[in-house]
Amino acid sequence: MAMKRVSLRLKFAVLFVVVIAAVLGVSIIWSTFTQQKQAEKEMLEKAQILAQEMDAVxxxxxxxxxxFKTDEDGNYELYCVIAAKSVGKFFTSETDYIIHYTNLTTRRASDVPDGFELEALNAFSMLDQN
Known part of the structure; x- marks a missing residue:
């Protein structure tokens, strides 16, 4: 039996395919690892923010x-807006985040929406109309 000689061109083609497959495999593994680490980092940041929010509460x-006052049944009477604004102030003072309660119609000048908030509120109101 005579063995055929493999051409140099075929050897380079096979080597090229093997190298490309190896690089692609390493790239996929690295990408998966990087995405997993990024997801873990984001989850940790969100957990820390949630813990800070609970501390503010x-x-x-x-x-x-x-x-806090109680009614005749012994239940606490607590106004949500007062509690929410107070918790927001505690949270804002302890973090880099700012909680600002606003609406399209407000009673206080401190609650008037800025440009970004106004744009978001208008977008939400457009969604409600649809």
Whole structure:
């Protein structure tokens, strides 16, 4: 049996395909690893923010507990907007985030939306109309 000689061109083609497949494999593994690390980082940041929000809620209740009134059934009377704004102030003072409560119609000058907020509120109102 006579063995055929493999041409140099075929050897380079096979080597090229093997190298490309190896590089592609490493690229896929690296990309998957990087995406996983990025997702973990984002989840950690969100968990830390949630913990800071909960700290702000606890701070609000600890600070103002003596001011809460109860109705005739013993239930606490608490106005959501007051609690939300107070918690927002605690959260804003402890983080780099700013919580600002606003609406298209406001009673206080401090609640008037800025340009970005106004654009977002208008977009939401357009969604409600559809």
């Amino acid at each position: 606890w701070t609000f209740f600890e600070t103002n507990q003596h001011q």
